[in-house]
Amino acid sequence: MNLIPASWKIQWDVWEVQMLVLLSLTLQIILFVFGKRRKNISSQWINVIVWLAYIMADWVATVALGKLSRTLNNIPNPNNALQALWAPLLLLHLGGPDTITAYSLNDNQLWIRHFLGMGVQAIVAIYVIVMSWRHFWFSFMLIPAFVAGIIKYGERTWALKLACYDESKSIVPFYDLRVPDGLAKKTRCEIVLIMAHKLVMEFKDYVENYDIRRSSFKLRYAKNFQDVINLDVYKYFENVLEVEMGLMYDLLYTKAPITFSKRGCIFRSISFMCTVSVLVGLFRLIAKWHKQHYSMVDIAITGVLLVGALALEIYAVILLIFSDWTMIWLIKCGSGKWAIRLWQKFPWFFEKKKWSKKMGQIDLLKKEDKHKKWSRIVGRLGIQDKFYRYMRTTSVCIHPRLYPMIVQFICSAAATDNLIDFGWLEGVIGSTPFHELVFIMHIITDLCHRYDDTSKSESDLESVACTSENSENSANSRGHDDDKETCKTLSNYMMYLLLTCRWLLPVVVSDSQLILVMNDVKLFSRYINEQVTGRRMFPMDMRRITELAVTRDEEGRKMEKIEETSVLLQAIFSDLIDEGNMEVKWEKLKNVWLAMLCYAAISGPKNYHLQQLREGGELLNLVWFLIPQSHIFDIVNTFRLNSFFNQCFQSMPHV
Known part of the structure; x- marks a missing residue:
């Protein structure tokens, strides 16, 4: 018994080439539109769409070429000259749009494979042209179409090679031009x-x-x-x-290294004129068309392919301008x-x-929303941890004050080794693995945030009758609030990087280890929400929660990571609330998070920073660009800066 009816198979055999050719054009449009948007938009959906289109585009065009060669060889038809035109147009599709040549950096390394593929596909296209050649003027339109296709395919291969091997900075357009009149x-x-x-x-x-x-x-x-x-x-x-x-x-x-070069402009002009000449030839064919010779459907498809190619080319030129x-x-x-x-x-x-200007956020200690229906489904699929991270992930726009804070911190750190005061956190920073330090500081920041919020609400109730406020105290309060929100934002951002983009960080830790610690923190968060609700948290609450977290667990296991750090958490939290001056407390926490951010930027794998540019970029990437270039304008001394971070994070190796 055949699952697919015979009539469907017959229809597919008749229309398969036409459908594949139109699908190839559709994929090119998707790549053109969304390929550029991933530069400044951080969206998983855009990345998935671009990835699927990028993977399918070459495969569909290659299969269509193979089907076309077999069809034209086996079935003599007056339409052969018209359908043969699709072969060089498929080469043009294999060249791809200007907005994307490589989905990731690894694709640049495969330029030799694309070069060999170009040779094979060119041979197939030539075979199609030769087999369908007739003593008719329209057959000569196959030559400019083939030239345009080879040029576009060659541009892509050339761009991949330049991105992989850059000799004498030739990949950078206008590298040999100088500003004529200076900068004054x-x-x-x-x-x-x-x-x-x-x-x-x-x-x-x-x-x-x-x-x-x-x-x-x-x-x-x-x-x-x-x-x-x-x-x-x-x-x-x-x-x-x-x-x-x-x-x-x-x-x-x-394709920027190609399109903004002299040779690239020449080749683009030739390709454009060749495509226009083929379209003009098609118009002439339509004007003298006879039903007994050519299929109206094939003429329409050919017109769509040519008009689509020219429309994409014209819009690409507008974007270039x-x-x-x-x-x-x-x-x-x-x-x-x-x-x-x-x-x-x-x-x-x-x-x-120029990039997304957004920061991902994951707050592990936030009260967990109930997703019982989805939890059962993903639990059976074994992806509950990934689902949990996805449901917890949000994003915020980078506050304008954050960048000056980072630059000022870098300047202070590079000016003198002793200017940045970490206070009671110096021992914690220097002796704790980076991924555990992120978890610890995430908990501490959340606890301080809770304590500060409840303290502020109580003080507001006590002073509700007071109407006169000192302007200096108001300014200090604004500065304190800025530091507090900066700490909370950076805390959630570093947790987001650790759980979703840990390849950017200087950590060597397995996913199972992260899941173990994350589950402990989740339970710890639940105990906090159960024990302290709507009132100020005190050291005794912290002590009771940590003891409860160590001894109680639904599955009867001990929370090892919380047990190891419970004494440390109690000590740090007690010192924090005994600090008295909230401005000093948040200033120290801010310095810790900024130091961790800068250390992660300069110590993580460099290639992944360039890889992240294709997903809208991260704040960490901006800091990675910033630090080594800042000494050029006498912003910082990078030698002292490196010495400072090495002293802070002595136990953490560079990756």
């Missing part, structure tokens, strides 16, 4: 673009030996930049780093005023964000 008369926008372009040229080579202990990253003419930016260095540098991250993404994951690379080229050619005019006249075409 340039606007802020022009200076930011020029600085970002200079930095990305030098930093790309430095990435191979990323180490802030070495002075291998240098930039010529840095003094010229210092003379221009003066006291506004921090804000300038933030904008420069964001533009640099965007440029680095373009170099690694798009309004890209940062074009602005850099105009500035370096002495036409910076045109760049400013373009930006002022068409602001909606320019990217307002």
